[in-house]
Amino acid sequence: MEQAVRKIALLGMGTVGGGVYEIIERQKEEMPFKIGAALEVVKVLVRNKAKYADRIPAEKLTDVWEDVIGDDSIDIVVEVMGGIEPARTYIKAALEKGKHVVTANKDLMAMHGHELLELAGEHHCDLLFEAAVAGGIPIIRPLKQCLAGNNITEIMGIINGTTNFILTKMKEDGMDFGEALQLATDLGYAEADPTADIEGYDAGRKLAIMASIAFHTSVTFDDVFTEGITKITAKDMRYAKEMGCSIKLLGIAKNTETGIEVKVHPTMIPENHPLAAVNDSFNAVFVHGDAVDDAMFYGRGAGALPTGSAVVGDIMDVARNMLFHCNGRIGCSCYKNLPIKQIGDTTSRYYIRMRLEDRAGTLAAMAGVFAENDASIAILLQKETIENDAEIVVVTHEVAEKKFMDAIKKFSSMEMVKEISSIIRVYALGNV
Amino acid sequence: MEQAVRKIALLGMGTVGGGVYEIIERQKEEMPFKIGAALEVVKVLVRNKAKYADRIPAEKLTDVWEDVIGDDSIDIVVEVMGGIEPARTYIKAALEKGKHVVTANKDLMAMHGHELLELAGEHHCDLLFEAAVAGGIPIIRPLKQCLAGNNITEIMGIINGTTNFILTKMKEDGMDFGEALQLATDLGYAEADPTADIEGYDAGRKLAIMASIAFHTSVTFDDVFTEGITKITAKDMRYAKEMGCSIKLLGIAKNTETGIEVKVHPTMIPENHPLAAVNDSFNAVFVHGDAVDDAMFYGRGAGALPTGSAVVGDIMDVARNMLFHCNGRIGCSCYKNLPIKQIGDTTSRYYIRMRLEDRAGTLAAMAGVFAENDASIAILLQKETIENDAEIVVVTHEVAEKKFMDAIKKFSSMEMVKEISSIIRVYALGNV
Incomplete structure (x- = not known):
């Protein structure tokens, strides 16, 4: 020895x-x-x-x-x-x-x-x-070594414990965002200034690091689109649940034929997805590779x-x-220089909740705007009536963000649309 | 280059x-x-x-x-x-x-x-x-490197996809063991001779390897207690579900003060345990270390x-x-020689389903036998009446296997006990 x-x-x-x-x-x-x-x-x-x-x-x-x-x-x-x-x-x-x-x-x-x-x-x-x-959670070494023989196409993770705690409390106890944030602060899960957590910056940083390793291309935090959880309401949580989904703040990195996508945003995922069961302050990273198929790494993301x-x-x-005199054995692995896509050029499915005038023709008009923008409707639910307006929930099929946002812009200028209450991206391989 | x-x-x-x-x-x-x-x-x-x-x-x-x-x-x-x-x-x-x-x-x-x-x-x-x-699933390298700074006290895994598929079908579709095995065979998940899978030998081998690494002590397959899933019935599945549990074939390795425990057996685990959500042919390994706390590694265990x-x-x-001329950099890590416990010296909680004569005094007599053997009762449920016998389900608190088996032996010789229908170990930190 x-x-x-x-x-x-x-x-x-x-x-x-x-x-x-x-x-x-x-x-x-x-x-x-x-x-x-x-x-x-x-x-x-x-x-x-x-x-x-x-x-x-x-x-x-x-x-x-x-x-x-x-x-x-x-x-x-x-x-x-x-x-x-x-x-x-x-x-x-x-x-x-x-x-x-x-x-x-x-x-x-x-x-x-x-x-x-x-x-x-x-x-x-x-x-x-x-x-x-x-x-x-071991993730860097698994990506750099154990899974090195894979072409990794996707990484998706719950990589911020504070927001996962907040969303878990909102889901399980019906709390509002403000209440849940207060509880997280009281318990020491959230810092005095929680901005980096709740706005998704912290998750964005971790995602940039993982994407760089997985896709062999330098991805920095500036490349990551981030949207936080501050606008998530108890009502959206409930509606998600009714559709068999959880809302999680996910970091999603994809290696597509047209470039790398890196985004952090609240996401509806089906309850039967392994990430949906990751609760409280736990973290988990889901990896998809062409050889390993799906793998997940779960544990404590902080402390x-x-x-x-x-x-x-x-x-x-x-x-x-x-x-063994072999320091530097595993170093930088960014030997590619793949393009990184703008958020507008990425695609997603979307959940949108809005208030429409409750009269004949509004649904048709709304559906028309989606159709003009190539956003086909997968689910359309008429929920409550609020102050004589109809509350509508729509879930689209996969559509380019740019097109979807054009549709939203159009809605904002239409008199029959009283409020666009919330927009949440939906992750699902099959139908919700 | x-x-x-x-x-x-x-x-x-x-x-x-x-x-x-x-x-x-x-x-x-x-x-x-x-x-x-x-x-x-x-x-x-x-x-x-x-x-x-x-x-x-x-x-x-x-x-x-x-x-x-x-x-x-x-x-x-x-x-x-x-x-x-x-x-x-x-x-x-x-x-x-x-x-x-x-x-x-x-x-x-x-x-x-x-x-x-x-x-x-x-x-x-x-x-x-x-x-x-x-x-x-990356697990050897994480244990040998990423988690090397831990004193690992427990490894628990679903490390056989065939049996996990069978148990999932039994739980979700109410199939009997035979039916589910047939389906697994038809789908190519089970081999022509499924013995190594369904008797827990395959899982036992993997557990021996992981225990050796985690506890720095050579553990061989011969050291592992194995019990398969052939005796699990649809009824036990249902009763487990009623108690908020899943039945999984788990490999469990513990590093206790009195030695290493290595056992593979069907186990009831609470639904909210991350392993309970690992279904179909997926595998997962749960690790507990003094520093990392809980971590889990999930993915495809075969193919x-x-x-x-x-x-x-x-x-x-x-x-x-x-x-880098550093082959042999990570070699054998068994620098300890910890004792390995016999199954009788390990402890567990137990679920037991049995048929008792349906008359006054039988429950008291049964409870008395448990008490004599230091097996305290956590749950006692009277289920159906079968051919005038009462079907009883008992879940014990933690008790030494030896003591528990003495109680079972005693029951076998008692006239009031018509049948000991099943015995399944229970894993739970809190109460079931």
Whole structure:
């Protein structure tokens, strides 16, 4: 048994940093057997040293980046501070010095992943980021290795736990969005500023990372269409249920013949789809490949120990690579440059709920507008009567977003249309 | 781009072999970008060459093992013939010659995995076997790498598609076991001799492999308790449903303080458990670790292309290791030697359905026998009256198997007990 020690610097000691630190402590005895080396956290970079004085030995704590980057004994830099800067600068500096990097930073990888992976490659360094997508769930390594023999055509995931918790509460307890968000905040699932979660930005970042790997093409967060869950109502939840569907915030990435589609939006999916049963703060990623067919990866998408589990798995892989002198073994896999489609050029099925004047001819007029825009109607339901208006629910067949939105625009200008109450995309292979 | 070619011999050209061959063909153009080398199948070892003459070029086909083992240009031997011999002899010979091996052979790995992995280690060779468990679902690599920082305490899986199909039909369509088996046979899900599937042997082999990896202790098929699904009746299915449960054939491996438990048996699980929603021929593996908490891996557990997907992923990893000169990077991980418990020493909850004489005092007598054997009763339901006997269903709290079976033995000798109709283990964290 080689008695080597791999020295680690932790950048950040927030939720994830704390989890990583704890797991390394727990696994102290086992590590030499698992990776032929001990792991030792030798530096922890924080802003306020006093805050961690009771948990981290004083000689490890530092608030000076120079103490990390200037220490040639440090093999692995673990970036768990989050945000673009100074994380990006630190990671680049570490790679340039030949240090391996493990990061949980989705914001950074979704914007600058390609650049950082290329830099790691130039310096024969590992840059691993399993924790950047779906917390503890193994997904990056399965995509890069286990499923590498596939032509992956689709990835679809519930990759934000906060919104999944909110939607679960709306569905199961009939709560309104506001109520459910409040509960999520009270329970600590939602941050003080929940924008990144509820507007789908967080999911969009994770989707960009997965799409890049699955389709071998650099996809950044800017390429992802995002629509949040703030407009989902308890009524839409109920109507979805009546049609045998759940509403989930999905990240959907498709590799089509005309380009890559990457979008995050609330989606109606049939109850019998495996993703429909993923509730509360759990995450799951559904993958379709030409060989593996359907596969799904399910688990905790956040939290100190689950996310720490992914980070430590990466650290251990770096250490194994060091033992075998093969760091950089799995690097950037974006060898293609496929076009990325605009949202208008993608297709979907749509659920639309609206209020029409309750008189003869309105349904026909509405159907006519859909027909003019190539949106054929799969389901048409007349629901309640509200203040003398008829509430109508329509589900279309697959249609180009641009065409569908043209139809909606037309409705907005028609006097007989009193309100377009909601529009939700529908995912279904068969008929709803 | 290095223009190296990795030469492959395929041992066997059955379902899985055909899938592997096809995927390698499909990925021809992409391979150099993915692994820095082309993959070429140069030999295909079969028993009857004529049978494959229309699919495989004649110069690649051979029925002589010497053509493979004697060919020093072959880098990777892919064993997809199945069974213990001659697979074991071939794999050993290949490793001794420094050839890397990828296998989908669960029978072999469940019996001789430890020996073969040690041999691979001695020769600095890769021996990869992702396809041996749960077909296309990535599970070996996630356990060995992504979740390596965890103390894994439990693995629970639906790891046999044939029995899951049968149980799904029994539940959803009210079929009896015989009917559902016939349907599975007609549809090609069950083999002509379905014993290995329906008696739980196939699942037991996969469980032994996963338990070895998760608990770092060599567990063989002989260590696994197996009970099949042949005694499950439509009535038990219905009663389970009434209690909010599904009956699934589960492989359950636990790492307890007193040793490792490995058992395959029909199990009632609550409907809200993620495994309960895994239907038809799909497989899924549920993992619990101290850091990651719960995770689940879902997909196709069999079939040419899904299983081929796992094999090709392994081949690509071997090729990558060759590029970086780090073969043998991930080898045997059984560095512990934990005791393995006998089934009698494990605990479970139990569902028991029996017919008692319908007179005063029988329930009290029955309850007394359970109490004497430390089996406390969680649920007691009087169901139908059959030929003047009362049909009783009891669900116990957690009790040692030995004690529970003592109670059953006692019942068998009691005149008031007319029939012990069925016994099914119950998995539930809370109350049923």
